[in-house]
Amino acid sequence: MKACVRNLKPTVLGVIFIVLILVVQGVFFSGFGWILFSSTKTPPKEYLELGMGTPLRITWENGRNSYVIRWAILLTNLTLTYIAGTVCARLFVKAIRLRRPTITAGKVILAMILLTFLMAISISKAYWGYYFSRPPFLRKHALSTRCPPLSFSR
Numbered sequence: 424m425k426a427c428v429r430n431l432k433p434t435v436l437g438v439i440f441i442v443l444i445l446v447v448q449g450v451f452f453s454g455f456g457w458i459l460f461s462s463t464k465t466p467p468k469e470y471l472e473l474g475m476g477t478p479l480r481i482t483w484e485n486g487r488n489s490y491v492i493r494w495a496i497l498l499t500n501l502t503l504t505y506i507a508g509t510v511c512a513r514l515f516v517k518a519i520r521l522r523r524p525t526i527t528a529g530k531v532i533l534a535m536i537l538l539t540f541l542m543a544i545s546i547s548k549a550y551w552g553y554y555f556s557r558p559p560f561l562r563k564h565a566l567s568t569r570c571p572p573l574s575f576s577r
Contacts, residue, residue: 431509436516436525439532441508448474448504474500 452475473479478497482489516524544554551557 430513431506433509434512434525436528437509437512439525439528440511440515441504443532444504444508448500476500 454472456470468482468484470483471481473481474497476493476496476499478493478500480491482491515528519527521527548554
């Protein structure tokens with residue numbers, strides 16, 4: 424029992440893994456939507472659901488916010504995330520056997536973020552023709568005359 428408790432002590436690397444797991448939940452297990460009522464004259468309602476099992480739901484209606492927190496699901500989610508993060512950190516330390524695994528993990532995470540950013544802007548350039556934002560409309564195109572649309576039919 425003492426070994427289990429000792430392995431679940433918080434470490435810096437464990438906190439990094441916990442934050443990483445929470446970010447993954449926020450990206451892949453959250454949803455945003457809106458409800459439009461066309462048959463009645465009520466205004467639309469927008470909502471944001473966060474996390475696995477939807478422990479938090481934020482609703483915007485008539486300019487007001489409302490929050491629904493399911494405490495049992497939230498506490499279960501955070502407990503399991505804490506256990507998974509600390510276990511992953513311990514396994515990571517044992518797998519790489521370095522003196523400073525937190526610094527190594529930080530460098531690897533920063534390198535992955537930088538590589539992902541560079542890949543995203545290169546794909547944007549290849550697909551859209553620009554890196555970050557659309558270039559301004561060229562003046563020579565604004566001065567061109569309008570062509571009538573063509574349609575072909577058989």
